[in-house]
Amino acid sequence: MKKIGVIGCGNIAETYFRSQEYFNNINFICCADINESVAKKCADQYSIKYQTVEELLNNDEVEIVLNITIPQAHYNVTKKTLLSGKHSYCEKPLSITFDQGKELVDLAKKNKLYLGNAPDTFLGGGGQLSRKFIDEGKIGNVILGQFIFGFPGVETFHHNPDSWYQEGGGPVRDMGPYFFTMLVHLLGPAKNVRGRGIKIKDHRVIEKGPRKNEKINVETPTSYMASLEFHNGTIIQFLLSFDIINHQQNHMELYGTKGSIIVPDPNMFGGPVMISNDQGGLWKEYSTEEMFIGKTNIFNHSGRSNEASKQSNYRGVGLSEMIKAIENKKINRCNGELALHVLDIIESIINASKNANQIDLRTTCLKPIPLTEEEISLIIK
Numbered sequence: 564m565k566k567i568g569v570i571g572c573g574n575i576a577e578t579y580f581r582s583q584e585y586f587n588n589i590n591f592i593c594c595a596d597i598n599e600s601v602a603k604k605c606a607d608q609y610s611i612k613y614q615t616v617e618e619l620l621n622n623d624e625v626e627i628v629l630n631i632t633i634p635q636a637h638y639n640v641t642k643k644t645l646l647s648g649k650h651s652y653c654e655k656p657l658s659i660t661f662d663q664g665k666e667l668v669d670l671a672k673k674n675k676l677y678l679g680n681a682p683d684t685f686l687g688g689g690g691q692l693s694r695k696f697i698d699e700g701k702i703g704n705v706i707l708g709q710f711i712f713g714f715p716g717v718e719t720f721h722h723n724p725d726s727w728y729q730e731g732g733g734p735v736r737d738m739g740p741y742f743f744t745m746l747v748h749l750l751g752p753a754k755n756v757r758g759r760g761i762k763i764k765d766h767r768v769i770e771k772g773p774r775k776n777e778k779i780n781v782e783t784p785t786s787y788m789a790s791l792e793f794h795n796g797t798i799i800q801f802l803l804s805f806d807i808i809n810h811q812q813n814h815m816e817l818y819g820t821k822g823s824i825i826v827p828d829p830n831m832f833g834g835p836v837m838i839s840n841d842q843g844g845l846w847k848e849y850s851t852e853e854m855f856i857g858k859t860n861i862f863n864h865s866g867r868s869n870e871a872s873k874q875s876n877y878r879g880v881g882l883s884e885m886i887k888a889i890e891n892k893k894i895n896r897c898n899g900e901l902a903l904h905v906l907d908i909i910e911s912i913i914n915a916s917k918n919a920n921q922i923d924l925r926t927t928c929l930k931p932i933p934l935t936e937e938e939i940s941l942i943i944k
């Protein structure tokens with residue numbers, strides 16, 4: 564069990580506080596936010612201590628800081644955390660620029676501190692079962708694939724969607740991490756990217772909350788079509804968009820020399836995984852309901868295209884796994900090198916889309932080691 568301070572008390576905070584119910588080593592003791600009132604409300608709601616950001620960073624009791632601020636603030640908050648001698652676990656992406664992300668990875672290494680980063684969804688039943696089948700050769704060598712994330716935009720549900728449309732926002736930074744991290748987990752590191760991006764509207768209108776009907780500026784492309792080549796030779800094409808009203812495609816399909824696999828939603832933790840080995844043949848369904856973090860625990864619909872109403876959300880497993888890694892002096896799965904490689908992919912896609920060229924990636928990383936049910940049994944309640 565580690566004592567954790569939370570910085571950033573917005574939309575996703577509730578999901579992380581819920582992780583204490585699932586995992587046995589997460590213990591939030593205080594929270595802070597630049598917005599004092601939301602931090603005080605959060606402290607009240609979860610019966611923990613309210614502190615200013617500086618007080619929390621100077622609190623000797625806090626061993627790990629969970630940084631769930633907006634992406635544009637990730638770098639500053641993580642840097643201050645590492646400089647204050649505490650381990651950091653941050654929401655995705657690691658930072659909004661590669662250079663800043665690299666600085667954080669180097670700083671953590673220099674100060675001998677753990678740097679953990681979401682997404683941790685690839686640790687779920689869907690990601691782990693897909694990995695097992697691919698490693699077993701059930702579809703042969705993976706050669707091609709595609710994925711899609713498309714919905715009409717964050718303003719449809721989020722009360723403060725501004726940062727998603729400002730410089731440093733956009734769908735590649737927001738949703739790309741789930742898909743890229745899943746692919747690196749399944750296929751190993753990527754080699755190069757090509758892309759194109761487009762901004763459809765100059766303004767968006769907030770649809771929910773106290774600022775309903777308020778217009779916000781759009782400063783970033785909101786749809787990207789791009790492709791990735793992996794070191795193992797696989798080529799993946801994809802669409803990431805805040806401009807799609809509805810669609811009916813699978814989240815992710817990979818095609819191998821002996822068959823095809825439908826990988827379940829990389830933004831969530833469950834299944835099922837589908838496999839077919841015959842042209843035009845049936846798809847065999849493999850459930851994840853018997854897996855510790857594959858079983859359904861959410862029963863309401865988010866309203867997003869292609870997102871099941873019943874699903875598995877165990878956000879926080881990456882933090883819990885990092886705590887176990889600290890105790891056992893092992894490398895955490897959601898580590899800085901993986902997050903930096905994903906950030907490299909993100910920034911390179913955005914740049915390749917601006918300049919209509921192919922960009923070779925600067926980084927590589929280790930393929931994460933599969934997370935066994937036995938290991939999960941040690942951290943789950």
Ligand SMILES: NC(=O)c1ccc[n+]([C@@H]2O[C@H](COP(=O)([O-])OP(=O)(O)OC[C@H]3O[C@@H](n4cnc5c(N)ncnc54)[C@H](O)[C@@H]3O)[C@@H](O)[C@H]2O)c1
Binds near residue numbers: 573574598655
């Ligand atoms: N909302 C979701 O569904 C969702 C899902 C998964 C991941 N995430 C990720 O979680 C993070 C937070 O998302 P959110 O939806 O909760 O955002 P949000 O805007 O609702 O909340 C962010 C909070 O961070 C605070 N903040 C901003 N800069 C700060 C700083 N420098 N110091 C201290 N506090 C600061 C803001 O005041 C706000 O309360 C993002 O990285 C996002 O990508 C969000």
